[in-house]
Amino acid sequence: MKGGHELENINLVKSAIKGDEKAFETLVKGESEKLYKTAFLYVGNKEDALDILQETIYKAFISIQQVKQPEFFNTWLTKILIRTAYDLLRKKKKIILDENIMNNFITDNPQDIEGKIDLISAISMLNNDYQTAIILYYYRDLSIRSIAETMEKPENTVKTYLHRAKIELKKTLKGVNKYEQRTFS
């Protein structure tokens, strides 16, 4: 089943490369949930995730002819999304640092810590490379090799990213738990 569907997708990709706008729209709509959630994982909020998505679609639309191998359309689209997410995060970096995100989470909503710093929020606090490695591995289900290709980094580097990202995530999540225990004890 999966194979057949992918084959049809390849036909759509080919049409899209040739300039068939309709095929392009069908393709990205088909991928839209994955794309949106991937973007969400970087930024942790709806507005920014939608911004990233729109920018990604725009960039992909004007450069679709560059796709040389239709079977790599999704990888290509994901790469654009990642880069766009990085750009947005870079622009927002200063603001985030100033606001001190952790403090805000804790002081604004002391009763809602568990809901706030869940796994998803913790991921949006990781550095970009760690985020990408985690997202592609756990959510997009890519192999280490494919992640390496998408990130244009050696496989060993990707493994290191994954390893360190997991340690950081644990730390963040555990930190919250400790805080939680203190409040309730």
Place this chain on the structure above:
Amino acid sequence: MNKEHFRKELSKVEFPKEDVFDVISKGIAQGRKEKITKQKVKLKRIGMLLSGAASTFLASGLIFAPITNVLASVPVIGSIYEKFSLQIGHELLESNLVTQLNQQATSNGVHITITSAYYDGNVIGITFKAEGKKISLDSIGDKGPETGYAFHLFDGDEQKQWSGSMTVLEETTDGYVGAMEFYSSDADLPTNFTLPLTFTSITGIKGVWKFDVPVEQIPLETIQSQAESILKEEDYSLKMESVVKGKATTLLKYKTTSPLVGKDDSIEITVFDNEGNRLSKNHADVLSTGSYNGIIEKDIRELFSSKINGNAKFLIIQPIINRYEKDTVKSMGQRTPFMVESSRFNYKIMVEKIEQNGEQLILDYSVLNVNTDTIKKDNLQNFADFIMVIKSENIHRDKNGELDMNKTINYTIRSNRAEVKEGGDLHFQSTFEIEDGVDYQDYSLMVPFGTLSLKEDIKMEPIKVYLK
């Protein structure tokens, strides 16, 4: 943490489908706007992509090329090609065929240096670096193009620009660096050439940085051929003229013919060598177009961004015809049921029912004469999704009576999504929102039969071109 846990967490994140579809439409509209302006003004520049993201993916397979001695001796250039995965530059650098340059120009406190250049086939590539206190990628904002720099070739006349690819500007310890690749669309390719290149802005800083970049073409080997593939009775043909072997590129010159009715058709080729290595497609230039006795003839030169393997004995060229037709327009001012038929193909839709409630217009129709073996469910859905309505007075035609899509497209109304109705996959219902108080009979239907024919491409007989 495992994948399942992760997915479970993520499934808690709401998927705002309507908002998402809305930004997708906006992104496409934004891109379409840019494409249309570009097509109008920059006829020859359609392939020049300003998206940094895109140029990074020029070479999908070539990401971890080994660092050779040559690369090590010219770290800056090497890392630029490697960083941006520019396949042609990378390949040539490894064979020591990239010339190092050191041409500098200064304007507004910013120094730009052309650091290297090459010329293979019809491809000219350069790398450059920019230095200066004022340069900052953070300050681009809305001021400059997304790549971080702007430039033109020759005197800046839009008609003279070549297509190409460019990378984004990247910050390195050695300044801000970037690379560009241009594809000459001239029929004659001189062996010595001077490329007049002018930068006009760097990270939003305006200025004039003028260069005349001297390049010498890497010697080429040309193999003549007369192999051809003809589709009998249909006036389609592809006749090879030559294969030009570059060091990192290959140019194929050929002539195609198509019948007048297929003037929007394209013949695409896929090229393999006898060992199964595929040449990676780059882009094709139509050097000339003529029409004789109802047949359209085109002279084409197509660039491949890979070289032909030294051991290859012959190339196998597979031409495929993609037939296209512009949207068929039909007024809705008639009694149902009625047919909308493609004038070129057998495809039809039968409009069974039209219902109007104020501004809501509901259309019931069946798609007829499609071969569901070649045209799949997805394709049909895609076709139905793009059946549009338009107020008849807003339909623009050119002087030959053909639909002028650029002028018409702003008035078209899409349905949210065509729903498959009971009674088979070929029966659809689309709902449109039209102007309140206007009778649907003042509207027309636009039916994109061309999207169906593109799915039914025609394979021509493959051609062999012997290389030795």
